[in-house]
């Protein structure tokens with residue numbers, strides 16, 4: 001498969017790339033659309049055999065507002081599968097920027113994926129995503145799920161994942177990570193990043209379901225835990 005990843009530098013994105021690297025035989029190459037280049041990517045993921053640098057292709061895009069980014073040379077090719085882990089942090093950007101990242105960027109990115117004949121998209125949403133949530137971030141996630149699922153891609157997977165636990169300072173808010181480590185040993189609302197990455201990539205590589213029968217599948221947090229814990 002030829003894969004394209006949006007948000008590959010984030011907590012979830014890194015977990016997806018780690019899981020892809022573990023299933024290297026399934027992925028011909030991986031194109032990362034990022035705001036800034038990640039140095040030594042192949043050494044990071046394949047320390048013993050980094051290769052010639054052609055496995056991970058990095059395309060720098062810092063603005064998805066117009067369609068200009070789609071004309072980048074490395075993006076003039078078709079992809080089989082897309083992983084969408086790009087998202088804003090409400091506490092770090094103003095309201096309008098957050099809304100743009102959560103709702104306008106998906107429109108732009110999905111239009112591109114349709115144009116590039118992508119057959120399958122994996123979108124990271126949130127636990128509790130709902131049109132009636134009292135939290136605006138969860139109402140936005142629900143709206144974004146609608147944008148993603150109506151984009152006309154053959155097969156769409158939406159992951160409603162809980163708080164992501166990471167070994168560094170990424171992922172869920174640091175205080176909540178401490179709380180989760182003490183109070184949620186069964187991962188009813190939290191998930192280790194490596195389990196999440198594995199769940200998404202296992203699901204992508206799984207031959208268990210015929211893609212012909214899936215148009216849209218919403219995968220809730222407890223199912224993500226099961227998928228990521230299977231061997």
Ligand SMILES: NC(=O)c1ccc[n+]([C@@H]2O[C@H](COP(=O)([O-])OP(=O)(O)OC[C@H]3O[C@@H](n4cnc5c(N)ncnc54)[C@H](OP(=O)(O)O)[C@@H]3O)[C@@H](O)[C@H]2O)c1
Nearest residue numbers: 007009010011012035085086087124126162163164171172
């Ligand atoms: N972390 C959690 O606990 C959690 C739980 C449920 C759902 N989710 C969802 O999962 C998705 C990924 O979360 P995460 O924890 O991986 O977030 P993250 O660590 O903040 O990563 C977000 C990714 O999006 C990119 N990004 C953010 N703003 C951008 C912009 N204006 N233009 C271009 N790229 C931009 C970041 O790039 P830079 O590295 O350049 O900033 C990074 O690659 C989000 O949609 C989030 O809502 C996360």
